[in-house]
Amino acid sequence: MKKRTIALMAPAALSLTAGAAVSTPSSTDPRPDIILFMVDDMGWQDTSVPFADSITPYNRAYHTPNMERLAAQGVKFTQAYACSISSPSRCSLITGANNARHRVTNWTMFRDQTTDLQHEGITLPEWNYNGVQQVNGTPNSYVGHSFVDRLRADGYHTIHVGKAHFGAQDTPGEMPEHWGFEVNIAGHAAGGLATYLSEKNYGHDADGNPTAYNSVPGLEKYWGTGTFVTEALTQEALKALDKSAKYNQPYFLYMAHYAIHIPIDRDPRYYDSYIKAGLSEKEAAYASLIEGMDKSLGDIMDWVETKGRPENTVIIFMSDNGGLATQSEWRDGPLNTQNAPLRSGKGSLLEGGIREPMIVKWPGVADSATVINDYVMIEDFYPSILEMAGVEWKAEEDKPVDGVSFVPILKGEASTPDDRELIWNFPNVWGNEGPAINLCASIRRGPWKLIYHYDTGEKELYNIPADISENHNLATAEPDTVKFLSKRLGTRLREMNADRPSFTATGKPCPWPDETEQ
Numbered sequence: 001m002k003k004r005t006i007a008l009m010a011p012a013a014l015s016l017t018a019g020a021a022v023s024t025p026s027s028t029d030p031r032p033d034i035i036l037f038m039v040d041d042m043g044w045q046d047t048s049v050p051f052a053d054s055i056t057p058y059n060r061a062y063h064t065p066n067m068e069r070l071a072a073q074g075v076k077f078t079q080a081y082a083c084s085i086s087s088p089s090r091c092s093l094i095t096g097a098n099n100a101r102h103r104v105t106n107w108t109m110f111r112d113q114t115t116d117l118q119h120e121g122i123t124l125p126e127w128n129y130n131g132v133q134q135v136n137g138t139p140n141s142y143v144g145h146s147f148v149d150r151l152r153a154d155g156y157h158t159i160h161v162g163k164a165h166f167g168a169q170d171t172p173g174e175m176p177e178h179w180g181f182e183v184n185i186a187g188h189a190a191g192g193l194a195t196y197l198s199e200k201n202y203g204h205d206a207d208g209n210p211t212a213y214n215s216v217p218g219l220e221k222y223w224g225t226g227t228f229v230t231e232a233l234t235q236e237a238l239k240a241l242d243k244s245a246k247y248n249q250p251y252f253l254y255m256a257h258y259a260i261h262i263p264i265d266r267d268p269r270y271y272d273s274y275i276k277a278g279l280s281e282k283e284a285a286y287a288s289l290i291e292g293m294d295k296s297l298g299d300i301m302d303w304v305e306t307k308g309r310p311e312n313t314v315i316i317f318m319s320d321n322g323g324l325a326t327q328s329e330w331r332d333g334p335l336n337t338q339n340a341p342l343r344s345g346k347g348s349l350l351e352g353g354i355r356e357p358m359i360v361k362w363p364g365v366a367d368s369a370t371v372i373n374d375y376v377m378i379e380d381f382y383p384s385i386l387e388m389a390g391v392e393w394k395a396e397e398d399k400p401v402d403g404v405s406f407v408p409i410l411k412g413e414a415s416t417p418d419d420r421e422l423i424w425n426f427p428n429v430w431g432n433e434g435p436a437i438n439l440c441a442s443i444r445r446g447p448w449k450l451i452y453h454y455d456t457g458e459k460e461l462y463n464i465p466a467d468i469s470e471n472h473n474l475a476t477a478e479p480d481t482v483k484f485l486s487k488r489l490g491t492r493l494r495e496m497n498a499d500r501p502s503f504t505a506t507g508k509p510c511p512w513p514d515e516t517e518q
Contacts, residue, residue: 016446027250029155032362033313035253035300036095036381040086040163040192040261041294043323044355051078052341052468061279063291065271066298068252068357072298073368074361075410079375079464080137081422081444084346084353084437085430086191089378090165094179095144096382096401097335100425100498102142103128107191109213111170111339112140117429117494120390121508122439122455125499129165134178138171144399147382151252154391157244159183161237161505162256165191169213178436181254184440186238190214193258196229196265196289198222216258228267230259230289243301250389252413255300260289262324267292314388315361318381322346322353325434341469347430349442349451350470354424362388363374366410374416375444379403389497401494418446423492427454427501427510436460439501442511443489450485452513454501459486461511483514490514 027033044051045058049067081151082089088099095102107115108131114126132142133226134149152158164187167173174189181187194203194212201208201223203215210217222232237255244251244450267288274284297317304313325338325345339345339352348355359375383405386393395401399513408414422444429438436442444464451460461482462473475482490512493500502509 026342027245027248027309029248029250031156031250031306031313032388033250033252033304034151034156034385034388035175035255035264035304035307035313035315036385037297037300037315037317038163038254038256039317039319039357040256040258041295041321041324042260042290042319042357043325043345044342044357045339045351046260046323047294047357049076049359051076055093058338058340059468060085061277061283062287064294065356066294066301067317069299069301070315070359071369072216072363073363075366075368075372076369077358077360077376078373079356080318080356081354081375082318082356082378083424084321084348086163086320086427087131087165090145091142091463092377092379092403093320093381094146094148094166095132095142095399096147096379096395096403097142097399098146098377098379098402100423100493101400101402102132102144103497103499104131104142105308105426105499106428108165108168109189109191111168113168117431119429119439119455119501121504122429123502124429125501126142126199127428129168130171131173133167133173135170135172138167138173141167141173142158143173145396146179147386150255150386150391151389152180152182152391154285154389155249156246156389157182157239157249157251159185159240159244159251159253160187161185162187162233163191163193163239163258163261164188164256165184178255180436183240184238186216186218186233187256188217191328192261193263196258196267198225198227198229198232202232224398226268228265228269228292230257230267230292230296231269233257234299237296237300238303241300241308243489245307249448252385252389253297253300253315257296259293260286264289279289281412311363313361313363314387315359317357317359318378319356319358320378322348322355324436325352343470344435344437346433347432347437349424349426349440351468353436353462360410367412374409374411374415375422376406376409377403377422380406398411421445421488423489423496425493425498427499439510441489441493441498443485443492445488447484448481448485450482450489450513452486452489454510457511457516461468461485486513486516492497495516 342352
C-alpha cells in the first residue's frame with residue numbers, strides 16, 4: 001500500500017471563519033456542490049503549504065494562508081501531475097483524454113496556426129493546434145465529450161470563471177459555453193492575459209477596443225477602478241454563486257484564474273510586504289500574484305461556509321503546469337523563481353514542469369489534514385468529478401477517457417497500482433531553453449520515470465521517490481528497466497495514435513522509444 005499519513009498543520013493553518021452564520025442551504029439536492037479552483041502556471045513550491053517532505057525556503061517566502069486552511073481541512077496530494085504546457089492540460093481536463101491521444105501538445109491561440117518555433121534538422125508534426133471541439137468539422141482538432149456537459153445534463157448548474165484555453169480562436173471549442181457551461185465570465189481562446197491592471201482596462205483602449213489578442217473580455221465594469229483582475233474575477237464568481245444559491249440545484253464552479261501567468265504585474269495589495277521582506281522587485285511582484293490568488297480561494301471558501309453548504313461542498317485545488325523557471329528572449333525579463341527541490345519548470349517533462357500542488361476537501365468522505373503520495377494525472381479529474389457528482393456515464397467508443405477516478409484513493413479504499421502508466425508527449429518546440437523541454441516523450445510507472453528525446457534518441461531514467469530532483473540518470477545502470485519502459489512508452493504512443501517529429505533531411509519519422517537502442 002502507498003504511504004498515507006496525517007499531516008500536522010501549523011496553528012495558523014487551522015484558523016477558520018469564526019462565528020459565521022450559515023444561511024439556508026443553496027440546494028436540497030443531496031449531491032455535492034463542486035468547485036474546481038485551477039491556477040495558471042503555479043509551481044509545486046509557489047505556496048507556504050509544503051508538498052515536499054520538509055518546509056523549503058520557497059514555502060517560507062510565500063504567504064498562502066487559505067491554501068494552508070484548505071490543506072488542514074482536506075487531502076494534500078504530493079504527486080499530482082499535469083502536462084508541461086497549459087493547453088494540453090486543459091484539453092485533457094475537459095475531455096478526459098491523455099495529451100498523446102488528443103494531440104493538442106503545445107499551446108493554442110489562432111485558428112489554423114501553429115505556435116511552435118522551428119528546429120534545425122527536425123520537422124515538427126501536424127499536431128492539433130486548433131485545440132479540442134465537441135463537434136466535427138474543424139481541421140487539426142480532437143473531438144471529445146465534456147464532463148461539464150454531463151454534469152449540466154444531470155441537473156448541475158455550471159459556471160466558468162477566468163481562463164478557458166480549450167480551442168483556438170474562431171473554432172467551436174474556444175468558448176466555455178460550447179463545453180456545457182451555462183455561465184461564462186471572461187473565458188475565451190487566449191491562454192494568458194495582456195495585463196492584470198484595471199488602469200490599462202485589462203488590455204483595452206479608451207474606446208473599449210482590445211489592444212492585444214489576450215485582452216481579458218467581459219470585465220468592463222472594473223476598468224479604471226484599481227481592481228486587480230484576480231479580484232475582479234473573484235467578485236464575479238461570488239455573484240454567480242449568489243445567483244446559483246437561488247436555483248435549488250447543485251452547482252459546479254470552475255474557478256480558472258489567469259494568475260499567476262505572466263506578465264508579472266504587481267498586485268498592490270501585497271507587493272510592499274514582500275519588498276520589506278527582502279525580495280527583489282520582480283520576485284515581490286510574483287509573490288503578490290500568488291497571495292492575490294490565495295485571497296480569492298479564501299473568499300470562495302468563506303462564501304461556502306456562510307452562504308453555501310459547507311458540509312456538502314467539494315473543493316479541488318490544482319495547477320495546469322509547473323512554475324515558470326526557464327528563460328527566453330520573448331519572456332518578459334528575468335524572473336528568479338525556481339521549483340526546487342524539483343528540477344526545471346514549465347515546458348519541461350522533468351518534475352518541475354509537470355508536478356502540481358493539489359488539495360481536495362470533501363467533508364464526510366475524505367479525512368482532513370491527510371497526505372496522499374499516490375500519483376494522479378490531470379485527465380483523472382474527468383471521471384473523478386463525475387463520480388463525486390453521482391453522474392452515471394459511459395465513454396463513447398471513439399472518444400475514450402484515459403483518466404482513472406481518484407475517488408477510491410480519497411476514501412482510503414485503494415492506492416494507485418504500481419503498474420499504472422502516466423504518459424506525456426511533447427513532440428514540439430515551445431520556445432524556452434532548458435532540460436527536457438522540447439521534442440520529448442515520457443512515461444511514469446511505479447517509482448520509475450523514463451524521458452525520451454525524439455531528436456537525439458537519448459533516454460533518461462529516474463527513480464522518482466529516491467531522486468525527486470532527478471539528478472541521477474540511471475539509464476546506463478538500469479538497461480533492463482530502460483528497455484521495458486521504452487517498450488511500454490512506444491506501445492502506448494502508437495495505441496493513442498500520437499504525433500512524432502521527423503528528420504528534415506530524410507523525411508523519415510524519428511524513431512519511437514522502443515525503436516532505438518540508446
